[in-house]
Amino acid sequence: MSEGQIVFENVTKQFGSAVAVQPINFEIKAGEFLAIMGSSGCGKTTTLRMLAGLETPSSGEIRLNGVRMNELKAHERETPLVWQTLALFPFLNVIENVEFGLKMRGVEKSECTKRSLKWLKRMEIEQFANRSIDQLSGGQRQRVALARALVTEPPVLLLDEPLSALDQNLVVRMQSVLTRLQKELGITFVYVTHSQSEAFAMADRVVIMSEGVIEQIGSPKEIYRNPASRFVAEFVGTNNIISGYIKELNEHSMICNTAFGVIESNLHDGNNSHVAGGAVELVISADMVELSQEKTSSKNEIQIQFIAEEFTGSVVTLYFEDDNKNELIVQKQQREIEPLELTYGCKIYAHWDPINVFCIPEVNAG
Amino acid sequence: MLNDKSIVWLLRIYLLLVFVFIFMPIVTSVVFSFNSDRFPSLPLGHFTWNWYDKVYNDPETWDAIRTSIIVALSASLLATIIGFCTAYTDFRYNFRFKNAYLALALLPPTIPLIILALAMLAWFSKLGISGQIWALIIAHTVLGAPFAMAIIRLRLQQMDKDLESAAWNLGASEWATMRYVIIPFALPSIISALCLTMAVSFDEFAIAWFVSGLNKSIPVVILEILQGNVDPQINAIGSFVFATTMTLVVIAQLFLFTKKPTTIK
Amino acid sequence: MIFSNWIRSLDVYALTWRLPVIIWQVLFFLAPLIFMIAMSFFLVKNYRMVEAFELVNWMKIFSKGYFWNSYGLSLGLAALATFTASCIAFPASYCLAFKLSETARRWAIFFLIIPFFTSYLVRTFSWYVLMAESGVVNNIIGHLGIGPIKMLNTMFATNIGYLTLTLPLVIILQTLSMASIDKNLIEAAHNLGAGRVRAIVSVIIPAARIGLIIGALFCFILSFGDFVSPYYLGGSNPPTLPILIIDTTKSGQQWPRAAVIATVMMVTLMLVALSAIKIAYKKR
Structure with a gap:
């Protein structure tokens, strides 16, 4: 053939x-x-x-x-x-x-x-x-x-x-x-x-x-x-899409103001068109969010409240809100969340590594 | 309220009476065809084959049967071909004036037979084929084609639209697809259409009476006996025609309905 | 150049299925009807038809009192048949659509198709024998001390003949349209407190309207065009329009005048059909 x-x-x-x-x-x-x-x-x-x-x-x-x-x-x-x-x-x-x-x-x-x-x-x-x-x-x-x-x-x-x-x-x-x-x-x-x-x-x-x-x-x-x-971010997988403005721009990373507060993101290849003050949309994949009961003082950490969950096989999709009702979606294996002892309404901490924050290029011009 | 039993039973008895009304003339005709009285009434006379004998020994009947068979076979074949072409065109294509095309193909049954009979008599006379068996074949083709179209169209409706494209995709030209996919799929309905159009032709008397000339078909013979006196021969011929057409209809139904559903989910 | 492009763009395959049908139907369905209308303007001289364009046939026919009598009678008989067939069919169709199982309904419809394939002539003859002075019906009611009643050669007999022709079709069309009504709709009407009659009038009849009207329309067309019942059962006194066509064609050799009558019938039916369809598909 x-x-x-x-x-x-x-x-x-x-x-x-x-x-x-x-x-x-x-x-x-x-x-x-x-x-x-x-x-x-x-x-x-x-x-x-x-x-x-x-x-x-x-x-x-x-x-x-x-x-x-x-x-x-x-x-x-x-x-x-x-x-x-x-x-x-x-x-x-x-x-x-x-x-x-x-x-x-x-x-x-x-x-x-x-x-x-x-x-x-x-x-x-x-x-x-x-x-x-x-x-x-x-x-x-x-x-x-x-x-x-x-x-x-x-x-x-x-x-x-x-x-x-x-x-x-x-x-x-x-x-x-x-x-x-x-x-x-x-x-x-x-x-x-x-x-x-x-x-x-x-x-x-x-x-x-x-x-x-x-x-x-x-x-x-x-x-x-x-x-x-x-479109792709919404269509593919389970992503958190967060709008914000660039506050500071460094060689390898940027700091953005968003509804969740300050989020740090690494600059990835091919994304060199950012300017300070410009609008960005940040994408954080739901499975890249870490959860903990205690504050870990990592970068990009926020306090959130547990509101709902959804089982799809061994993966669980968890829905959280911060104090201002901004929604955050997290995907975890069932065994990963068991130690967290989640109950509806309980408050825990979430954080994610700047390396896992991507931004959608086309909205740069704001 | 909906399960009010007495009303339901009344309705069913009513329905039964309506069916009795509808089937009374058919049953009477068959019964009287074996009854000895010249003018049938109650109580029945004795059982006899007399009327069948009479019909059997009348050469005119045999001529009529021959004419009817020739006409029915040819007209059903032509009507099924035309019906198939129309059904396939409707199934496959969209084009300007498609509604006009379908109206042209489907309208004949809505025109009263007596009007078609006069119109065809006049037109065939002008063409010089009136009184020939061709006239009858053409008329019955026009009459039968819409029925063939309806039956075959229903069958094509059940066909997965992708089946035709799948055949092209596997290397079959449009012609080969027609030969190896469309026709095999529609075959049960094609046989049904042949039987039903044959039955339509076998039964039609108005146009036949006008255009057939000396080539009388069976219904025309019946009509002429009817114009004379009360003659139970009609019952005998009628029962024979009934048996023939019912056989055709049952075959048609068998092909239409007992064929397992062949669409694939 | 343009022409050769046009030839190349022809879809031979598509036309193979389309063209023969068009040619056949134009030649043997449309042409006869158009020719018949044209013929109504022809003249007859020395028993031969001469192609012409004269209104003389139309004026002759329209000036005859018997034509208008026949026209009125035909309309009246067809309307009567349409009314009785629709009324007789409705309870039967209602029962078939709502009070029987799916299987029973399918069998009933199969049995309703059978009459179409039995000779209408033979069935008319049966009615003739059944309804005669000394026929079966009078025979039976005679035993009950009634009669004999004169049935043949009356409008009653004609109507019985029309019903023989049309009732099965009307029941089939009514049943199919009622069976396709969403059962929830009727259920809802009952839940809202509508009784049986209210449910029929306010839900079933409006929902099945198209089928009811189309059934009535077919009944009208078939009765209006039938010559067998009014002739053999009704006695043809006075004749209906189809009988008039036959008489004019067969004995009088006056084809153009028959064509006038046929054209009048066609126009009448077209008007009836158009208004019926308009009513059937009118937005509520």
């Missing part, structure tokens, strides 16, 4: 007068697992469909391995898609579904069967070859859909929210199947999802889209720790 390198150059898409995708520019590296993430209507699915030839770009150029794709019809491309609905053919059985792509390419019948069986084996569903689709479980159907898309050995695999219909525990299992498959095949995966956990768990890089615009491209860690815009 060859690898697929994809370039989007000034690609736009309009439906009538509605703009679905603003000019977007990005490159998907060969053999990369790229996730495109955003809420519904952000243009992520349209972007994927343009790649598959199911929509024609209004302007711009899409290239696969350097070749312009715009004029190629959907069935002339090697960009199989795994659909959100799976879109398995209900009137065909499992192996006939998998054979479909080969048959359409004029591959001889016995060869079709041979290659399809190989993929059914690889997806560990060969015992269901002659079953009809509606006799399969959700996870098994998922594997059929994958086998059907991969049987033609394409350079790129497109996935449109393929796991959204599955149970949570099955999602995690399929995630590992997908990542392993991608590593073994070495082909490019383009994965569209609205789920942050799916994108961050699997992707090498993540594209965040909003209203037809790319908000940020980067590794999951970059996006998580250093969101490029307020």
Whole structure:
């Protein structure tokens, strides 16, 4: 299997007068697992469909391995898609579904069967070859859909929210199947999802889209720790976003006045446009906040009151307020908070290291 | 209040009476087709095959049956093709004047048959095909196509919109997708549509009476007997037609409803 | 150049499914109707039709008293059938929609479809036999000491024939529209203290309005255009418009005059349909 390198150059898409995708520019590296993430209507699915030839770009150029794709019809491309609905053919059985792509390419019948069986084996569903689709479980159907898309050995695999219909525990299992498959095949995966956990768990890089615009491209860690815009900061993870003004600017750090009082933040690479007195928005990830019963006299320490909590598995999301009703969100492992003996209304201390304070660049001008 | 039992039972008895009213003529017709009296009344005469015999031995009946079958087969085929094209166009495309297009395709059943009959008689005479079996086939195609369209459209409605795109995505051209995806998916409804349009054609008498000339179909023969005297042959032919169309309708229903739901979540 | 671009931009696949239908329907559905309207202005000379544009047929028909009698009778009979069918159907549909299980309802609708596929002629003939002087009905009520009642060749018989034709369809349409009413709405009406009748008048009828009106409309169209019942059961004295069309076409060879009558029928039905649809979809 060859690898697929994809370039989007000034690609736009309009439906009538509605703009679905603003000019977007990005490159998907060969053999990369790229996730495109955003809420519904952000243009992520349209972007994927343009790649598959199911929509024609209004302007711009899409290239696969350097070749312009715009004029190629959907069935002339090697960009199989795994659909959100799976879109398995209900009137065909499992192996006939998998054979479909080969048959359409004029591959001889016995060869079709041979290659399809190989993929059914690889997806560990060969015992269901002659079953009809509606006799399969959700996870098994998922594997059929994958086998059907991969049987033609394409350079790129497109996935449109393929796991959204599955149970949570099955999602995690399929995630590992997908990542392993991608590593073994070495082909490019383009994965569209609205789920942050799916994108961050699997992707090498993540594209965040909003209203037809790319908000940020980067590794999951970059996006998580250093969101490029307020939108990303709010969309990704659980972040505390705090507005304020720069009071002092040093070589490596700055001191800001905020609703929580004075907050010190390290200056990170690529963020050199700050001026004293300018407005900033600081981002503190909820899992980077330390809690203690006693004052520790660390930097960035405030006293807060416990108001609510929310369990999501082993992680607990805790909601606090300071005296002025400013909300602070903290995420901790269950075992980490047990020694704190939290009761509703109790007052404790929170602090965070200046190295974990990031600021959103675009609001610098204030 | 809602569970007031006596009212519910009254309503059910009422419903039963309405069904008795609706099915009375059908049942009477079948019963009287085996009854010996020339003018059927109560008490019934004795059981007889006489009327069926009479019909069976009348060469005109066989001509009519032949005509009806030829017309029904051809018209149902044409009507199903046209109905399929309309249903697929409606399913797949949006375009300017689509409402006008759909109106053109769906309006025939709302025009009284007697008006269509006169209009087609005049038009076919002008085209010089009036009285030929073609005239009848064309008329019944026009009449049946909207029903075929409705049935096939309902089936396409159940199809996952992505199925067609998925086929293109896997390398099937639009034509191949039609051949390997759309038609196989719609097949049960296509068979249903064939049966139902056949039944429509088998039953239609007004247009047939006007345009068929010497190619009389069965309903036209019935109409002509009806114009004469009271003749229980009508019951015999009627029961035969009833058996035929019901078979078609039951086949159509089987294909429409017992086919397992095939959309995938 | 522009033309060749236009050719290239043609979507052959899409047109394959679209064009044949348009051509077929224009040629064999629209053209006959338009030709029929045109024919109403033709002349008949020496038993042959001559294409012309004269109002003479229209004036002839409109000046005949029997035409207006027939027109009035047709309208009256169709209206009567629409009213009786709607009234008879409503309690039955109400029962089907609210008082029966889903399965029972599906079976009932299946049984209501059956009549469409039995010959209307044969069913009319059955009624003829049932309602005759010495027919089954008089036979039965004779044993009870009543009758014989003259039923054939009356408006009653015509109406029975119309009901045979239309009642199943009206019940199906009413049932479907009532079954799709949100049950919570009715529940809410009851909770607010509305009795059964109040709930029907203030909730069910407004909510099912479109189905009720469309059912009535179809009943009107079918009855207005039917010639079998008024002829064989009603005795055709005076004739309705469809019978007039048949007589004028079949015996008189006066196709243009028949076309006038058919055009009048079509315009009438169009007006009725438009006003019915307007009422059905009127914003409350």
